Amino acid sequence: MGVDAMTLEQASVLRQRAGRLVAEVHHLEIIMLARDGLVRGSLIERPKFCGKAGCKCTRGQAHPSGLYLSRLEAGVARPRFIRAADREQVVRGAEAYHAFRTALRRWRAVSKELSELWDEIGKAREKEYPFPAPFLGGKDGVSGD
Numbered sequence: 324m325g326v327d328a329m330t331l332e333q334a335s336v337l338r339q340r341a342g343r344l345v346a347e348v349h350h351l352e353i354i355m356l357a358r359d360g361l362v363r364g365s366l367i368e369r370p371k372f373c374g375k376a377g378c379k380c381t382r383g384q385a386h387p388s389g390l391y392l393s394r395l396e397a398g399v400a401r402p403r404f405i406r407a408a409d410r411e412q413v414v415r416g417a418e419a420y421h422a423f424r425t426a427l428r429r430w431r432a433v434s435k436e437l438s439e440l441w442d443e444i445g446k447a448r449e450k451e452y453p454f455p456a457p458f459l460g461g462k463d464g465v466s467g468d
């Protein structure tokens with residue numbers, strides 16, 4: 324009886340944990356199912372050097388900061404200047420990209436945790452057969468048939 328009660332309580336705690344993780348997985352999947360385009364890379368703000376002959380930037384005076392999309396190409400970071408006209412779309416795409424990657428990383432971790440949790444829940448829910456003799460005399464006593 325003590326063992327059964329323990330197992331039931333344990334199963335209930337495991338189920339609550341699983342329920343929270345299932346809800347989180349669902350939330351992450353909604354993020355990953357979105358339709359907007361993803362722009363791979365990191366947004367960085369830095370002074371602009373156009374490098375045109377005779378420009379003040381070639382004498383060390385940078386132009387105002389510009390927004391760049393930096394991404395690894397063959398292992399090397401390649402910042403690319405984002406034109407003003409593309410700025411909004413690139414920023415949105417880069418943010419969506421990061422949201423997607425973050426969600427996917429978390430999804431993998433939660434899925435692994437859930438996979439182990441389902442085994443534990445399965446074990447906690449197992450009943451031995453033959454069933455132990457019913458406890459007689461409690462107020463929830465067995466209904467006779």
Ligand SMILES: [Zn+2]
Pocket residue numbers: 371372373374375378379380381386
């Ligand atoms: Zn310049």
